[in-house]
Amino acid sequence: MNWKEKLSEIEISFGHHEKRDWRSAIKLVENLISEYPNNIEINVRAIYIIHNILVEEEYPNDEHDLMADLLKRCFSKSYQRFSENPEYLFFIGKILYIAEWYFGLSDDLKPLEKKLAFRMQKKAYEMEFNNQLYEWAFVFSKDEKKKAFALSNQILNGESNWLEWLKTKGYPGTYVIESLEYCYEYYKKLV
């Protein structure tokens, strides 16, 4: 089984608030990061996996601090390494909004422009102006509903390849697709 399949095996059980032993999953993620430190997809998926377990899944209380510490370390190391990579900035910018304390941030009450999450999304878009996906993430965060809706419609129902690209990105890709669908369905009623 290759690393993509191994990560998919973990990700497939997400979303059910299931009580299970996540230690082997965490160990696998740790091993993959140390084996492939320069692989962006592994680093992004590792961060999404640990974050999702911490925020959404069931685990014994005594495992919380270890996972929280690991997530902070993963983010800190990978951000140093990939802070100029738009794909990393796009995916990690998106997830930083959710439970920023797990990333060692305290941006929640700051104006949008000052939040690291938004600055990452903005930078990804500035680096690739023609990327509809990065533009969508940027305007969605800015709460530009009309534009966000139009872009989500183009990405989900148009002829670009972004949807297919997201489908190859494991849980982070699925997470973004669900967010695009939310944007499309919810903003359709508003704009």
Add this chain to the structure above:
Amino acid sequence: MKDANKLNHLFPAKHNLGPLVNKMGGLENTIRAVLNAANNKLPVSGVFNNISVNVAEQTVFIRGNVINGVPHLGTIFIP
């Protein structure tokens, strides 16, 4: 709370919050009601996990963190 990313994260279909959101009249109203119901159930500071609150006769579970006295939600769900 106005952040679209956070609202989107808190209310996916799998969190079973749809009927409650309809009853409360929107996402932000639901969050307000949940936080009101959680009053006195949250720690003074730090992470909280699976606190159950009653909102409109529904048991809702919440997780998050209290930072500088302000509760921040990470997830809300009805199992």
